[in-house]
Amino acid sequence: MRISCPGHLYPLVILFYLPLCLSGCGQKPVASEADAVTAITLTQAYEVLQQKKFVDLTHAFEPGIPHWPGFPNETVKTIYWYDKQPDTLGTGFFAQLYCHVGQWGTHADPPAHFIKGGRTLDQIEVKEMILPLVLFDVHQAVKQNPDYTITMDDVRQWEAKHGPVPKNAFAVMRTDWSQRWPDDAAMHNRDKAGIAHYPGWSREVLQYLYEERGITASGHETTDTDPGVATSQDDYFLETYILSQNHYQIELLTNLDQLPEAGALAVVTFPKPKGGSGFPARVFAILP
Template sequence: MSIWKSGIFLVCLCSFFLISLPVLAVDPGSGNLTQIWEQIQDYRFVDLTHTFEPGIPHWKGDPDETVETLYSYEPGNGTLGSGFYMQYYCHVGQWGTHVDPPAHFIKGLRTLDQISPREMILPLVVIDIHEKVYQNPDYVVTINDVKDWEEKNGQIPEGSFVALRTDWSKRWPDQDEMQNTDSFGVAHYPGWSQEVLTYLYEQRNITASGHETTDTDPGIVVSQDKYPLETYVLSQNKYQVELLTNLDQVSEVGALIVVAFPKPLDGSGFPARVFAICP
């Protein structure tokens, strides 16, 4: 995986561990960053990515994925036997756990290929509202939720990735459960709020945010075909990740998140592989 080979990745890890985890002391003059790789092998790696396939939960306007086997180890079933296995995938960019770049909503802002690798390895902040969502599926995170987090953990770091834990991903892979639509066709699932996103992006200057649902906005708003909160996030020229999972396995503070994705020219979105490194 190329991101593991990048000096940027290792420098970011080095900075994080030297600041937050003094037991992982590395001589900065040694020129040998492999010490970082060796030391993190004892840490937990938590996959925050859903496995995607045809039929998974997705935004209501997206067509389903199709997969075709073009070449197989042995001939048969209409494929060419070539001694290797190759598939053809057809899906929208916003498929499965995926990245939305600013250009997804805002013409003229950055596309996927313009997002720097420096923005792909970040301190991870997890704001946990899952118990409130259990009581009310329409719950949206409030500024009090964020202030409570900061009172307990300290100020949200500048440049961090803030993930909203709702445990909604536990409904995966059932599309109906994820949408939670009532008899009137209105979806009921949690989301962000404008006051919180404004605080995070304009006062705490975070780099990106993510959530477990199919949308930034709560289901009630999306059911009206309105997306004001997603529009806001992307208008800040920042990216977001949708359909995260396993946030219940990550602490509220202290981990790193790695958001890796392809680099299509002028890309408007693409499935991502997202994971956390947890001390």
């Protein structure tokens, strides 16, 4: 029996086909892959996923972390503590008051962040949060040139090895820039003239991924979608493009060096502030 399916579905399809093979391959009609996935129970899927390796792609946030220079720093205040009794319950507890901008640490940018009338965080569907993970590894090129922007040759090389970028994917660019975290000067990498030098996406690649391959979202390790030489001139053309396409993005990812180029799943989550223009996210990968 031959099974052909996207790599991230192999565990689920195998769960369906295994009983058929154990009872005698060829003695029963072969079900389609769609039937195979439909037949898997959520309990079975959960049991498969629990055997996999999970990788956290999120920085812990705190005051003083790298951020856009126009934003104020985070403040955190402890307003209740264990050894105090704030009410009639007779026991103390730990509670903190946080104050920070939405674009803080590893965070989600919804369309409304740049596009007036665009979707806000509470309007992002939950089905847009569990996605096939596609990783473009350009970290070696970035070592040679910190201003490197991903090219269509990088994408073509990926597709030559793994097939077409799957629809609804979460596409991320590995640059290993997150290894500079949380050193703000190293993250921005400014020269004597104040120009930042860090890698970024390119218009041709983003347009190909969103408009031709139909990805759902994209992410990166740097503070911005656009390369540093562009943002130093207040040029956020590429981020504007993504958000204008009614898609969201994730900035300041980490641990991308622990991921395969294909076959993993991404879980991209964030709070649901009403009308929210951005918020810290919790992003992780489930490896094949």
